[in-house]
């Protein structure tokens with residue numbers, strides 16, 4: 457299948473028919489429009505389109521199809537692998553489609569494909585409702601949901617994709633379809649974990665849940681020297697805790713910011729970071745054991761507005777810095793694995809690199825592995841290695857640290873990675889979809905046989921349609 461750059465006639469058609477913006481490479485706004493969150497990414501699309509609505513999306517998909525040009529889709533632009541932009545592609549940048557509509561009577565929320573979690577939380581908060589999102593408010597709803605979605609309520613209400621009710625999708629042939637439990641069921645199955653392989657999702661409809669406005673936050677930081685003992689206690693507690701408890705272990709260094717005591721800046725720690733999805737008083741009791749694992753160097757636990765919890769980490773992951781993240785699902789966390797994690801935490805070349813180990817179980821495991829394309833439902837832990845630094849001169853050292861750490865943890869892994877954290881080497885692509893890969897390839901063959909949507913954790917269409 458050839459990849460042609462767009463002809464002048466294609467660009468003119470876009471400019472004539474489009475209501476939104478069309479940015480060619482010589483447009484002054486093109487350079488900033490091709491930037492994404494991860495500063496390691498430097499791609500030059502053939503054209504960047506910014507639709508104002510579904511009709512524009514259809515025109516863009518149609519032009520790309522006629523010209524045999526691959527499409528890259530941008531939701532929030534936070535994709536770790538930076539696949540929202542790609543060399544010689546037609547980019548559908550949905551940043552102009554970011555509206556959120558709350559249906560109070562139904563308890564549902566409709567979200568356009570370019571919205572961020574901050575947009576969603578802002579609209580749902582007045583009604584005391586939440587849609588389970590991620591832990592950083594600037595992350596896009598689309599990419600996170602399509603890949604699964606881990607937030608602070610995951611053990612109570614499952615992954616983000618588990619709260620999805622329906623989606624509106626512009627498919628590769630330009631059709632607009634609704635995918636839900638009763639319409640295009642195969643597509644709906646694939647969209648819950650299969651990523652951006654199946655078309656442009658122009659809107660998502662979610663079930664919302666009642667919570668807040670205040671929740672209980674656990675934020676107990678222990679010195680890294682106590683790391684092994686703390687992690688051993690946490691591994692016994694976290695995956696079997698009450699479902700309203702989501703508490704992760706995070707190995708990191710205290711950020712050099714005014715919100716933290718100056719004498720602790722740069723100190724490495726293992727933190728118990730968690731939230732209770734229920735009444736504050738219950739949360740304080742339920743999370744108390746995580747605050748008594750050793751002598752904390754800092755304990756920031758207490759009641760906090762849910763929306764503040766949702767944005768408390770935003771400043772640590774700014775646009776344009778250097779990022780290289782990978783992950784492993786862990787069927788258990790034995791003492792040897794813990795020792796490896798703590799060793800690599802000590803050897804981080806960048807103090808900004810974080811090692812979150814997310815706890816699972818609860819509502820995540822209540823969904824059968826074949827019920828959604830997101831098939832890894834049983835492993836109790838998700839280890840993520842989040843290489844984070846600023847200076848391009850430090851790229852090699854940091855990427856090497858992530859890769860070496862990831863290799864060292866491979867014997868402890870289920871062999872699957874979280875697609876939303878993968879950097880998409882061939883191995884990760886295979887690992888991401890595990891048991892559901894074959895069925896995903898069949899759905900792909902039905903909705904995108906030409907693999908027009910290939911800039912993602914790509915599913916190749918199966919030969920038989």
Ligand SMILES: Cc1cc2nc3c(=O)[nH]c(=O)nc-3n(C[C@H](O)[C@H](O)[C@H](O)COP(=O)(O)OP(=O)(O)OC[C@H]3O[C@@H](n4cnc5c(N)ncnc54)[C@H](O)[C@@H]3O)c2cc1C
Nearest residue numbers: 531532533534535539569590591596598599606652657912
């Ligand atoms: C700082 C930070 C914090 C994060 N925190 C969490 C977290 O708490 N929990 C979690 O689970 N993940 C988290 N992630 C990972 C996140 O889920 C992925 O990076 C996700 O891809 C971001 O979605 P996006 O729309 O912003 O990305 P984009 O870069 O815009 O898109 C990524 C890919 O998703 C697909 N896509 C995007 N929009 C659409 C659409 N409308 N229709 C079809 N396909 C689309 C495309 O294939 C695209 O290449 C975090 C990432 C970052 C950078």
